[in-house]
Amino acid sequence: MSDIAFLGGGNMASAIMNGINRGIKSGDLPQLIVDVFDKNKDKLEIWASLGASGLLNVQENLSNTKLWILAVKPQNMRELCESIAKYIREDTLILSVAAGLSTEVISSWLSGHKKIVRCMPNTPTSLGMGATGIFAPKSVSEQEYSMIKSILRTTGLTIELQDESLMDSVGALSGSGPAYIFYFIEALVEGGVELGLDRNTSEELAIKTVVGAGLLASNSDTPVSKLRENVTSKGGTTRAALDVFEKHNFKEIVKEAMKAARNRSEQLSKENN
Ligand SMILES: NC(=O)C1=CN([C@@H]2O[C@H](COP(=O)(O)OP(=O)(O)OC[C@H]3O[C@@H](n4cnc5c(N)ncnc54)[C@H](OP(=O)(O)O)[C@@H]3O)[C@@H](O)[C@H]2O)C=CC1
Ligand SMILES: O=C(O)[C@@H]1CCC=N1
Numbered sequence: 001m002s003d004i005a006f007l008g009g010g011n012m013a014s015a016i017m018n019g020i021n022r023g024i025k026s027g028d029l030p031q032l033i034v035d036v037f038d039k040n041k042d043k044l045e046i047w048a049s050l051g052a053s054g055l056l057n058v059q060e061n062l063s064n065t066k067l068w069i070l071a072v073k074p075q076n077m078r079e080l081c082e083s084i085a086k087y088i089r090e091d092t093l094i095l096s097v098a099a100g101l102s103t104e105v106i107s108s109w110l111s112g113h114k115k116i117v118r119c120m121p122n123t124p125t126s127l128g129m130g131a132t133g134i135f136a137p138k139s140v141s142e143q144e145y146s147m148i149k150s151i152l153r154t155t156g157l158t159i160e161l162q163d164e165s166l167m168d169s170v171g172a173l174s175g176s177g178p179a180y181i182f183y184f185i186e187a188l189v190e191g192g193v194e195l196g197l198d199r200n201t202s203e204e205l206a207i208k209t210v211v212g213a214g215l216l217a218s219n220s221d222t223p224v225s226k227l228r229e230n231v232t233s234k235g236g237t238t239r240a241a242l243d244v245f246e247k248h249n250f251k252e253i254v255k256e257a258m259k260a261a262r263n264r265s266e267q268l269s270k271e272n273n
Helices: 011-026 041-049 060-064 074-087 103-109 123-127 142-155 164-175 177-194 199-219 224-231 237-247 250-271
Strands: 004-007 034-037 053-055 067-070 093-096 116-120 130-135 156-160
Touching (some): 011 034, 041 053, 067 074, 074 103, 093 142, 103 116, 116 142, 116 164, 130 142, 142 156, 164 250, 199 224
Parallel strands (some): 004 034, 004 067, 067 093, 093 116, 130 156
Antiparallel strands (some): 116 130
16 A cells, blocks of 8 residues: 555656655655556656556555556546546545646546646756646645645745646746756757857856856845846947847747747647546
């Protein structure tokens, strides 16, 4: 019998499991028994090293597990939910990490079960550096919500939302955000190579610059715009570069991309309903 069952054992599930292990190690969480169900045998092999049991098929004893973490792609969620609904008990607590899918939609696939919390994590969760939005409907008790929050806090920053529809916006910012930053790093690396640096040097400089700037923004009380100004000497090199960003409406491009992510999240709910 396990305390937590991950249904889907891919990227996000293993990132959250790293947080859980960190929490157990630091004493913030009690020792927990974790099962992971994934239909791919190869994916299950990594789970033993994370201290969890990997299982190919959902079994009846899933009913004895208090917390189920649903971590399959939105496109696979309906089929998964309908296959596990028969094991659900009145006090089973569900945590969904899926983009787009509302608690109402997931409830309809779980025979009307109401104890469903949603979260929108991101992959830096695996380092305890995640940024996660959480939403719980009124049907989830304070005690149940606290239990889930204590688990998610081991993965980094958690922000509680009162309005479920804002989960789509959180997804468009911090959920997808690491991919935007990696894309920007790729551009910096390619730019460095075009300016004559070798690829390794370019990559090292690009990654350390993003990490350093992120830490500076995070550890300083100075507004980000002022930190930017501190780099930008009048008539200097940074100004020349920022003028190009502004000429091409960089901020507008970022905002349009985020709206596309938010709209796609809204669409996922309709498409998979
Ligand atoms: N990746 C990210 O950065 C983020 C992801 N999310 C959300 O997390 C969820 C999972 O994403 P991610 O971890 O990236 O996906 P992955 O594809 O890495 O993991 C999902 C795993 O579940 C397996 N699976 C699918 N259907 C079933 C089933 N019925 N029973 C058991 N296992 C099944 C998949 O197998 P197969 O590949 O064969 O289908 C796969 O191994 C998504 O809903 C996504 O929206 C949220 C925030 C960030
Ligand atoms: O791309 C996606 O749909 C998922 C949700 C947020 C990050 N990855």
